[in-house]
């Protein structure tokens with residue numbers, strides 16, 4: 386139904402899940418006849434796909450939406466839509482409408498697949514279209530995708546989350562966990578590989594609990610089945626939950642020739658007291674056991690993590706437990722965050738909120754430790770030849786870039802376009818987390 390002409394632009398905040406959902410919105414608009422642009426001034430439709438996991442993502446989105454008031458004044462036909470996790474909160478959607486009455490469509494996470502209907506409704510009405518569904522629906526198949534990440538492709542396997550970590554807003558804005566049928570996932574992967582994609586990342590808030598709502602399948606089964614697909618491709622997945630990361634799954638990863646030797650296993654904190662308050666449902670000892678098990682089956686596995694500092698009541702001693710865990714595991718990378726108070730979550734009303742100056746000091750120390758671990762690990766790469774999937778070209782560095790099976794980024798020069806190809810790169814220079822090398826035959 387390509388009835389429209391014009392350009393659309395999507396601004397995405399937050400995680401891979403959101404980036405992939407933006408590909409679905411892009412697919413819907415592209416099916417209607419619009420072309421994608423990254424220039425807001427040259428757009429007929431601008432969509433904000435928002436995130437509410439941290440306060441600063443919300444503030445940035447609001448600032449950028451507010452800045453469009455001028456553009457809307459000069460182009461009355463411009464359609465502005467705001468969707469995602471922020472607007473899934475009904476109260477927030479209402480206040481957004483009051484604050485920015487020029488926004489034409491407000492929708493949530495539960496009705497993203499209805500974006501086409503909402504968009505067409507808006508075209509027939511002068512009034513804004515505001516539609517927030519209270520409840521998540523069943524898994525829906527068949528939404529078009531306009532992928533922007535070749536040679537990588539994201540594939541949803543679950544939606545929502547049942548874990549209710551006390552700091553996290555996700556279960557409230559994305560609903561309970563629902564798994565896609567295995568055959569739908571496998572068929573999507575097959576078709577992506579046929580189309581030339583070289584890396585598939587399976588997505589879910591907790592991929593390890595895939596299949597809990599289905600009969601006779603689990604995440605290990607899915608890894609096995611996808612690994613049987615013929616073709617030259619890599620398989621990654623995110624994100625994992627240590628409580629569900631079990632031996633059967635570790636064996637499936639170890640036995641799969643397609644699965645990368647890289648696991649993102651968010652620990653969040655190294656103190657048992659804090660982990661309990663976070664409702665993570667594992668202890669530091671459980672976590673360290675999982676790391677040992679992983680390294681038993683895949684000795685050279687690279688483990689990355691998420692760590693939060695400044696959770697309510699976190700003492701210096703708790704923080705030092707986190708530091709100790711980081712120094713023990715020696716992560717290949719860590720996404721570090723300062724706790725961000727999210728209204729509606731249990732942690733937001735806990736006593737003992739940590740002053741920002743204290744949390745900042747802690748995160749600076751943690752980043753410093755992690756960086757020095759990464760510098761040490763990088764040294765081991767010097768002189769080695771690694772297989773890199775070339776993912777893109779860095780305009781600033783004027784070099785191609787890509788990752789090895791461990792997820793380590795390498796930059797290299799080439800006279801020919803190598804995007805989408807596996808190339809052997811000899812590492813000649815190592816710095817922080819990324820590497821520089823030259824292509825070898």
Ligand code: SF4
Nearest residue numbers: 546548549550553555
């Ligand atoms: S597992 Fe915890 S942190 Fe992750 S999405 Fe679910 S509630 Fe949030």
